[in-house]
Amino acid sequence: MSNNNGYKLVQGNEACVEGALAAGMRFYAGYPITPSTEIAEISAQKLPQIGGKFIQMEDELASMAAIIGGSLAGLKSMTATSGPGFSLMQENIGYAALAEIPCVIVNVQRGGPSTGMPTSPAQGDIMQAKWGTHGDHPSISLTPNSVQETYEYTIKAFNIAEKYRTPVVLLMDETVGHMREKLKIKDSSEIEVINRKKPTCEPKDYVAYRPDEDMVPQMASFGEGYRYHVTGLTHDETGFPTNNNDVSGKLVQRIVDKVEKNIDDITYYEEYRMEDAEIVIVAFGGVSRAAKSAIDDMREKNIKVGMFRPITIWPFLEKQINDVAQKAKEIYVAEMNLGQYFLEVDRVAGKKCPVKKINKINGELITPNEITYAVTGGAIND
Amino acid sequence: MSNNNGYKLVQGNEACVEGALAAGMRFYAGYPITPSTEIAEISAQKLPQIGGKFIQMEDELASMAAIIGGSLAGLKSMTATSGPGFSLMQENIGYAALAEIPCVIVNVQRGGPSTGMPTSPAQGDIMQAKWGTHGDHPSISLTPNSVQETYEYTIKAFNIAEKYRTPVVLLMDETVGHMREKLKIKDSSEIEVINRKKPTCEPKDYVAYRPDEDMVPQMASFGEGYRYHVTGLTHDETGFPTNNNDVSGKLVQRIVDKVEKNIDDITYYEEYRMEDAEIVIVAFGGVSRAAKSAIDDMREKNIKVGMFRPITIWPFLEKQINDVAQKAKEIYVAEMNLGQYFLEVDRVAGKKCPVKKINKINGELITPNEITYAVTGGAIND
Amino acid sequence: MAEKSLLQNKDWCKGCGVCVGFCPKQVLVIENEKCVIAYPEKCIFCGQCELRCPDNAIYIVGGTKDE
Amino acid sequence: MAEKSLLQNKDWCKGCGVCVGFCPKQVLVIENEKCVIAYPEKCIFCGQCELRCPDNAIYIVGGTKDE
Amino acid sequence: MFQKMELRLSGSGGQGVILAAIILADAAIEQGINAIQTQSYGPEARGGSSKAEVIISKDEIKFPKVTNCDILLCLTQNSYDKYIASLNKNGILVVDESVNVNMNESYKIYKLPILDTAQNKIGTHMVANIVSVGTLYALIGEDVISKDVMIRSITNRVPPVTVDKNIYAFEEGIKLIRG
Amino acid sequence: MFQKMELRLSGSGGQGVILAAIILADAAIEQGINAIQTQSYGPEARGGSSKAEVIISKDEIKFPKVTNCDILLCLTQNSYDKYIASLNKNGILVVDESVNVNMNESYKIYKLPILDTAQNKIGTHMVANIVSVGTLYALIGEDVISKDVMIRSITNRVPPVTVDKNIYAFEEGIKLIRG
Amino acid sequence: MTNTNCNEMTQKYYRVDRMPHIWCPGCGHGTLMNTVVRAIDKVGLNKDDVVVVSGIGCSSRAPGYMDFNTLHTTHGRALAFATGIKMANPKLHVIVIMGDGDSSAIGGNHLIHAARRNIDITTIVFNNNIYGMTGGQFSPTTPYGDFATTAPFGNIDKAFDLCSLAQGAGATYVGRGTAYHAPLMQKLIEKGLENKGFSFIEGLSLCPTYYGRKNKKGNAFKMHSYFKDNCVDIKVVEKNPEKGENKILIGEFYNSPKTEYTEGYQVIIDKFQK
Amino acid sequence: MTNTNCNEMTQKYYRVDRMPHIWCPGCGHGTLMNTVVRAIDKVGLNKDDVVVVSGIGCSSRAPGYMDFNTLHTTHGRALAFATGIKMANPKLHVIVIMGDGDSSAIGGNHLIHAARRNIDITTIVFNNNIYGMTGGQFSPTTPYGDFATTAPFGNIDKAFDLCSLAQGAGATYVGRGTAYHAPLMQKLIEKGLENKGFSFIEGLSLCPTYYGRKNKKGNAFKMHSYFKDNCVDIKVVEKNPEKGENKILIGEFYNSPKTEYTEGYQVIIDKFQK
Ligand SMILES: Cc1ncc(C[n+]2csc(CCOP(=O)(O)OP(=O)(O)O)c2C)c(N)n1
Ligand SMILES: Cc1ncc(C[n+]2csc(CCOP(=O)(O)OP(=O)(O)O)c2C)c(N)n1
Ligand code: SF4
Ligand code: SF4
Ligand code: SF4
Ligand code: SF4
Ligand code: SF4
Numbered sequence A, B: 001m002s003n004n005n006g007y008k009l010v011q012g013n014e015a016c017v018e019g020a021l022a023a024g025m026r027f028y029a030g031y032p033i034t035p036s037t038e039i040a041e042i043s044a045q046k047l048p049q050i051g052g053k054f055i056q057m058e059d060e061l062a063s064m065a066a067i068i069g070g071s072l073a074g075l076k077s078m079t080a081t082s083g084p085g086f087s088l089m090q091e092n093i094g095y096a097a098l099a100e101i102p103c104v105i106v107n108v109q110r111g112g113p114s115t116g117m118p119t120s121p122a123q124g125d126i127m128q129a130k131w132g133t134h135g136d137h138p139s140i141s142l143t144p145n146s147v148q149e150t151y152e153y154t155i156k157a158f159n160i161a162e163k164y165r166t167p168v169v170l171l172m173d174e175t176v177g178h179m180r181e182k183l184k185i186k187d188s189s190e191i192e193v194i195n196r197k198k199p200t201c202e203p204k205d206y207v208a209y210r211p212d213e214d215m216v217p218q219m220a221s222f223g224e225g226y227r228y229h230v231t232g233l234t235h236d237e238t239g240f241p242t243n244n245n246d247v248s249g250k251l252v253q254r255i256v257d258k259v260e261k262n263i264d265d266i267t268y269y270e271e272y273r274m275e276d277a278e279i280v281i282v283a284f285g286g287v288s289r290a291a292k293s294a295i296d297d298m299r300e301k302n303i304k305v306g307m308f309r310p311i312t313i314w315p316f317l318e319k320q321i322n323d324v325a326q327k328a329k330e331i332y333v334a335e336m337n338l339g340q341y342f343l344e345v346d347r348v349a350g351k352k353c354p355v356k357k358i359n360k361i362n363g364e365l366i367t368p369n370e371i372t373y374a375v376t377g378g379a380i381n382d
Numbered sequence C, D: 001m002a003e004k005s006l007l008q009n010k011d012w013c014k015g016c017g018v019c020v021g022f023c024p025k026q027v028l029v030i031e032n033e034k035c036v037i038a039y040p041e042k043c044i045f046c047g048q049c050e051l052r053c054p055d056n057a058i059y060i061v062g063g064t065k066d067e
Numbered sequence E, F: 001m002f003q004k005m006e007l008r009l010s011g012s013g014g015q016g017v018i019l020a021a022i023i024l025a026d027a028a029i030e031q032g033i034n035a036i037q038t039q040s041y042g043p044e045a046r047g048g049s050s051k052a053e054v055i056i057s058k059d060e061i062k063f064p065k066v067t068n069c070d071i072l073l074c075l076t077q078n079s080y081d082k083y084i085a086s087l088n089k090n091g092i093l094v095v096d097e098s099v100n101v102n103m104n105e106s107y108k109i110y111k112l113p114i115l116d117t118a119q120n121k122i123g124t125h126m127v128a129n130i131v132s133v134g135t136l137y138a139l140i141g142e143d144v145i146s147k148d149v150m151i152r153s154i155t156n157r158v159p160p161v162t163v164d165k166n167i168y169a170f171e172e173g174i175k176l177i178r179g
Numbered sequence G, H: 001m002t003n004t005n006c007n008e009m010t011q012k013y014y015r016v017d018r019m020p021h022i023w024c025p026g027c028g029h030g031t032l033m034n035t036v037v038r039a040i041d042k043v044g045l046n047k048d049d050v051v052v053v054s055g056i057g058c059s060s061r062a063p064g065y066m067d068f069n070t071l072h073t074t075h076g077r078a079l080a081f082a083t084g085i086k087m088a089n090p091k092l093h094v095i096v097i098m099g100d101g102d103s104s105a106i107g108g109n110h111l112i113h114a115a116r117r118n119i120d121i122t123t124i125v126f127n128n129n130i131y132g133m134t135g136g137q138f139s140p141t142t143p144y145g146d147f148a149t150t151a152p153f154g155n156i157d158k159a160f161d162l163c164s165l166a167q168g169a170g171a172t173y174v175g176r177g178t179a180y181h182a183p184l185m186q187k188l189i190e191k192g193l194e195n196k197g198f199s200f201i202e203g204l205s206l207c208p209t210y211y212g213r214k215n216k217k218g219n220a221f222k223m224h225s226y227f228k229d230n231c232v233d234i235k236v237v238e239k240n241p242e243k244g245e246n247k248i249l250i251g252e253f254y255n256s257p258k259t260e261y262t263e264g265y266q267v268i269i270d271k272f273q274k
C-alpha cells in the first residue's frame, strides 16, 4: 500500500543505536547530556529486550570506565556524550587506547567551549577527538552527515574498534543527531560485522599483548580461561609493566602504527562533483549538506566547484587531500568552528594551493548561501 | 665568603613555586601526581607562612574548580599536575577560558598515554594543551627549559593570565621539573608583576563582561560590592546567558581574539646560533638543551646549524616560524613525542622548506648525539 | 497603614494553578493559561498564594508587617 | 606425613624484620638486610613468620594440613 | 507540479508543534518522497517558544534546514513576531485567530480558529497541533501525500487511546482550510 | 685544569645517593661554578635501585644528563652491573668493597669499605652516602670546591641533629681515598 | 514569616529584569528558591558578602535570578568551586544550590569531601528525583521502581538518602524540607546559614514536567499535596515512631558544630604571624 | 587456617615470576594481599572466574601479582571498570583492591555509587592513611593532626570512616580488619565474597616508608604492634562499650543482604524472554 521502499523516518540519534545494535553492541554505559541523550534513552529501551545491558553511570568518567570493563568481559560496548562529557572521558579514552580495548564513543557535538550552547550544533571538538587525552596515541573518528550514514558508520565504528582493538569516536553534530529523515535498516545478511580476534592458542601459551602480523594482539575475554593482566602503564608483550625504555617506546609506536599503517582500511570519504572541480570545498558532517547545496547552486552559474568530504576525520586522510590539492586551484575548509580541520588540510594541501577557511561558531548551521558567498565573494547570491 | 653571586641550587618544581609566589600566587589547590608533586608539597609549606592558602582537593577536577573559585574571590591561583590529571582538568580549563577567570595550570609532562611512564620525561601533551577541552577557546602555553626559566616563566604565566583573564598553562617536562641547577631569586623590585584590571566604575554601572579596547573586561572580585553573574553558558556583556546566536558567536570570537591579536605581547622565544644557520632545529623544554649541545658539536664541524626555541608554544608563533623558514634550507622539529609541534611548524614552514621530525617516546631525553645523527645522517658522531 | 490588597505580575505568571489549588477561598481561577484574581472580595489575605507561587507572580501588599 | 620444616625464599626477602619481631622463639635474625633462620632448632612452627611476612619469603612445609 | 516544500511550525513549548512536524515528515517518507524534520531547542531540554521545520521534496534533500519558507504556522503571537520575517513573499501564513497579524502583505494569510477548534470543538487544547496538521495538509495537497498515509502516520505517532480524537482534530483542521 | 666533570652515583633505594648528589651540586653552585643534578625514579616515587647524576662545569651546562661519565659510584652489586658500561674508559670507578668488580679495565678503580665505614666506624649505615660524598670530593679536588663550602653544603642539607655525624662521615670518606 | 513582604523581597533580592525564570509552570524550584532568599533576609546577610554557587541543571539556574555574587559552574562541581571561594576569602557567606543529579550523581565526590572537611558552606539541594534539565532521566534519588526515560521498565537503582549521605560524610548541620513545607525549609536554611561549618539542607522539589508526568503524579498542586500528606517531622517521629511508617521524614536531623575548615587553616597561618 | 599451606598457596595463586613485588620492606600491603588470596582459596573460587581490579597506587599494584584475570585501571576508577565487567558478565567474581586515596579521594564517587547499587563486587581497601605511591601526601583517611608532605604543619582535614561511608551509601556487607589481624581480615573477605551484593572490607595497612616515618611510628613491626594494642572487635565493644574507648573498631560491622543489581537487571531481561 505504501511505497516507502523500506524507509522510515528516524532521528539521527536513534539511527546510531540501530547501527550499534546491528553491529553487535550489547553493553551501553552512559550519562545523559544534550544533544546525545536520546542515544542513552533508546539504548535503555532496546538493550534488555535482546538480552543486552544498559547502565546509567554516575558520570562520564565512570561511563567510559564501565564500557572498557564491559568490553574486557566480552561485550561490544558503547557510550555517548557531548562536549563536557567528552572532556571528562579523555583520561579513560587514553587508557582504552594504550590497553587496546575496543569500544565506541559517540560525541554529538554542541556549541562550546564549556557549557556553551547546549542545544546548538557545532563542530568544535574535531581537534579534541584527536588530541584530547595526554600522550601520543592512536585516534580514529568518523563523521556521518545523514541519518542513514549515522546508522552505517556506527556499524563501521564498531568494526574498526574490534578489528584494531582501539577506541573509535563517532563524531556527530547536533544537526545530524537531532534531525529526522529516512533510514533503511539493513537486513543482517547485508551487514558486515567484524569481531575481535580471539586467541587461537591454549591459555598457557597466550601472550596477551603479542601482536600478530597486523600489529594487533589477539584478545581473550575475562572469564574464558586466559588469565592475563591489563594495565595503563607501558608494558611488554606479556601485558605486565616494564621499566625498559625501548619496550615502552615500541609499544606506543605500535599502537599508533597499527592505525596509521592500516589507514587505507579505515578511509571513508565522498567526492561530490569533483571531476572537473577547480575550487574544492572540504566539509563534513552537517556542514557538508550545506556545501552540497551550495555547489549545486554554483554549478548552475558554471562555477567549477566540488566537494571533498572526509568521513574518516582521523586519522587524517593525507593521501586523498594531497591528491585533491594536486588538481585544485583553491580549497575552502568549511566547518562550524574557528578552523580546526583546516589546520591539517592547510599543512598538507597548503604546499600546493591556497587553503582558506569558512567558519561559523554562533550555534547555527552554516548555510549554502554563506558558502557560496565565501567562495564567490558575493558575486552570485547577493 | 662564597662566590655564588646569589645563586642557589634549586629543583625545577621548586623554582616554579618560587616564581608563583613572586608573581603573587596566594592560593594553591591540587592533587598529587608524579612528577609534579613537589610543587604541591612546597606550596603547602610556604603559602601559610605568608598568609596564603593551600588545599589538597579530592581530585584534579576539584582542584581546577577550586582555583577558579579562588581567583574569583580575588587571589591569584594555581594548580599543578601531570598528564592524567591534566586530562581530568580539561572541562574546567574550558570553563575558565569561557568565563575569563585568570589562573595558572602547571603540567609537568611524563610519559603517556594513560598511566604510561609516570617517572619519565615526555612532551606528549603539547597538542592537548591547545586542544584538550571541547569547543574553540584561547590557549596559552609556555615551556621553560631550565630552573631559572621555570622561575621566570611562572611569573610571566601569572602576568599573562591576569592581563588577559584567561587560564595559562606552564608546560614543563619531567626533566626540567626534577633537575636541580642554579637559580637566582630576584628582588621584588626587579620583577614585573601584573594584576587584573579592577572595575573603574561604580557597582551600579558595572557591566561584568563588557570588554575594554584591549578586548578584556574589567574584573571585580566576589565580595567587593560588584554583584555579578558568572556562567559557562555563552552570555552577553552582562554575563547572563543568551540565546542570541550572534552574541554567543561573538563572545567566543572575542575570547580567542584577545589572545591571538595580542600575540606579540606574549611571544617568547630564543634563537641560538641562528645568524647564518641553514639548518634550523626547532626544540623546546628539556630537548632544547640537547639541541644546543648538538649544535655546538656540529658547529665545530662547520655545519651551519642553529636553533629556534619557542618558549611560547601556544599561541603558535606563526610569524617567527615563517621568518625562520624564509631563511632556512631545512628545519628539524625535535620533540619527545611522535611529532606534535611538528604539525604546526610543517603547516607554516613547510610551504617554504622541508620540515622533518626528530622524535623519541621511550621515556628518555633525546640526546645531543641523536640530534646530530638525525641532522647529519650520522656523518659525524658515529 | 495601608489596606491590604492582592496584586499580580501577569508577565511572570505561568498559569501553573498552584495558587488556585491552595487558595482556601476560591479567589483565583486560571484563564488563558494565566491566573486571574476572579473574586478579590473573597480574599482573606492568608498568604497561601504568595507563599506557594513558584514565580513570585502573586503577592499581598499593604497591611502590618509580621502578621 | 612429612616432617615440618621452615624454608625461605631469600630472593624475595626484603629484610623488613617483621618475622623477627613476631617470632616467639627468637629463631630469626636480620643479616645484610635479609632474614636468616639462625636457630631453626628452636622453631615451634607456630606460623607467625609465614602469616606476617609481607613478601611470602618464609614458610613452613610438611606436616598435617589444617593444624 | 509539486517538487519541494519547506514548512516552519511554531508555537509555545507545550503545543506540540514538533510532533506535528514529525507526523508530516513521517507521512511523506511513507508516501515514498523525501522528507527531513528538524527543530530548535531552548536551554538544554526545555524552553519557551518552540519551532519545528519540515522539508518535503521529490529530490534528495541536501541542506536540512528551511531556507525558503513556503508555509509558516504560528500558534502564538510570540512565534509570529519571531518568525514572520522568514516567510517567502509568495508563501502562505497560517495563524491562530488570536494572533494579530499585518494583513497587508504579499503572502497568503489564513487566520483560523485553530486553538478554539481544539479546545471547544474537539474538547482539549492538547490536539491543537493535530488540527494544525490538518490545515497544513490541506495546503500541501492530496496529490503529494495521500490522506490514508496521513491518517496512518497520525495513528502511529499519537498515544493509542487518543487516536480517534486526533483523527477528528485532523479532519477539522482540513475543514478550516477547505471550509 | 678542571673544566667539566660528570658523575653518576648509584645504589639501592634507601642509600641516599640522591642526597649525596645534591650536596655535591649544591657545593659547586655555592663555589660559583655551574652544576646540575638529575636522577631517575622507579615506578612513581619508589623502587629498587637508585641513580643520581651530577655535572659540574665552569661553563654553562647545556645537556643536563651525563653522557660521558667521569666518575661512577656504585654502592651495590646491582647498581654496578647496571651502570658500569656507562663509565668512560679513562674514568674512575668507586665501589663498595662488597661489590665484585672486573678489575681488568682501563678506568681507575677504587674499591673502598664505604658501607663498613658508615656502619662500623660512624655507627650507622645511614651515612654511607656522606662517606661516599667524601670519597668523591677527594677525587674532584679542593681546587674545584673548597672544603669549607662542602661542609656548609652538608650542614645545610642533613637533619640538624645529625650534622656532626655527617661531617665525620665526610672526613672519613676523604680518608678512604687519601688514606 | 519574614520581615520583608513578598514583593519587597522579590524586588530586593532578585534580578527582576531576568524574570520570569526559565522553569516550567509549577516547578518546585521557584518555591524553594524563595525559601533561600527569605532565609538570607531573615539572617540579615549583606548582599555583597553572599556568594551563591551552582552546577548545571534546572535547579542550578537559580543563582542567575538572585542578586548576589553568583556563579553558575560546570555540572557537579559547584562545591569544588565554592571551596576555592571560601578558602580564598573566608569572610564570604557561600551558599551552594544544586540538583539531585548535580549534587549526588556527578557531584557526589565533592559533596562528601566538602562535608568531611566541614568547610563553612551552606548547601541546598533541590531534589526533584529526576534529571530535569536533560529531560527526565532517573537520578540517584529516583525511587526504586519509578519510571524515567532511561528507566523505561522501572528503576532498579536504589536511591540515596542524601541527608544520611551528607551526615555520614561529616556535615555538621543536616535537615530536610519540601517545596510544600516552605516555612520549615526556610527555617532549616536559616540555621544552616548560622552554622559555622558544612550545612546540608535537602529541599524536596517537584518536576511536574518529567518526574510527575512519567510517574502519573498529577499536576503541581497534586504533587504539593503529596508532600503535605506524606511527610512527617522527625520530632514527631521521635516521640511516636509509628507515625513515621512509610512516611518521608523532614525536619532538622543533625546539628552538631565542629571546628570549621578555614578557621583550622587560619590557626596555621596565625602561627607564622607572631 | 587454610586448606592450602603457605607456599602451595603462593605457587597456586601468585604470578611468582613477577615477584618479589615492588613494595617497600615491611609494607602492609603484602600481608593484606595474602589475606585476599587465602579467602579466595577458602571460598573455593575457580581462578578463571575471578577478576581482580585495581586503580593506581602502591596497593593497586596487587593484582599484577595475582594469577587471575587482572585489571590495573586508572586512578580512582577501579569500581567503575568493575561495574562494567560485572554487568557484562555477572558470572564473574569481581574483586576490587584499592588504596585509601584511590577509593576515597579521587574514587569516592564510584565507591558510593557502587555501594548504592548493591552490585556484587567485593571491595577491599588497603588503607595506610597516606598516598604511598606519590610519596606521602595526606589522604582522606589521614588522622587529624598527623603529618604528611602536604600537611607539614599537621593535617586539618577530618578523616573519613570508610566503613561508615560505604555502609551509609548502601553496601550490604561491611567489615574492617588490619594487616596484623590477618585471620580476621581473611574471614571478612570470605564473607564478603559470599555476600551477593556490594561488600566493603577495609584492611588497615601500614606504610613504614612514608606514613610511619613522617609520624614517628617506628618500623613495620612496631606499626603491627600498634594495631595489636589499639584495635578491638565490635563484638567485644557491643558487650562492653567501655572497651571501645579510644580504640579502633574492627570486625564485621554490617551484614544485611538485599537485591543485587545485576540480578535486578536480569529480571527485566527475563521479561522479554518469554
Ligand atoms: C559533564 C556534563 N554531563 C552532563 C551534562 C548534562 N546535564 C545537564 S543538567 C543534568 C542533570 C540535571 O539534573 P539535576 O541536577 O537533578 O537538576 P534538575 O535539572 O533536575 O533540577 C545533566 C545530566 C552536563 N551539562 N555536563
Ligand atoms: C588522575 C591521577 N591523579 C593522580 C595520580 C597520582 N597518584 C598515583 S597513586 C596516588 C595515590 C595513592 O594513594 P593510595 O590510593 O592511598 O594508595 P597507596 O599508594 O597508599 O597504596 C596518586 C595521587 C594518578 N596516577 N592519576
Ligand atoms: S502559582 Fe503563580 S505562576 Fe502559578 S498560576 Fe498562580 S500566580 Fe501563576
Ligand atoms: S491570600 Fe489566601 S485567600 Fe487570598 S487569594 Fe491568596 S490564597 Fe486565596
Ligand atoms: S618478614 Fe619476610 S621479608 Fe621481612 S624479613 Fe622476614 S622473611 Fe624477610
Ligand atoms: S614458625 Fe614461629 S617459631 Fe618458627 S620461626 Fe616462624 S615465628 Fe618463629
Ligand atoms: S523540567 Fe522539571 S525541574 Fe526542570 S524546570 Fe521543568 S518542572 Fe522544573
Ligand code: SF4
Pocket (backbone or CB within 6 Å): F046, H022, H023, H024, H026, H027, H028, H029, H058, H059, H128, H132, H133, H206, H207, H208, H209, H210, H211
Ligand atoms: S610507599 Fe608505603 S605503601 Fe607504598 S610500598 Fe612503600 S611502604 Fe608500602
Ligand SMILES: [Mg+2]
Pocket (backbone or CB within 6 Å): G057, G099, G100, G101, G126, G127, G128, G129, G130, G131, G132, G139
Ligand atoms: Mg533533579
Ligand SMILES: [Mg+2]
Pocket (backbone or CB within 6 Å): H057, H099, H100, H101, H126, H127, H128, H129, H130, H131, H132, H139
Ligand atoms: Mg594509601
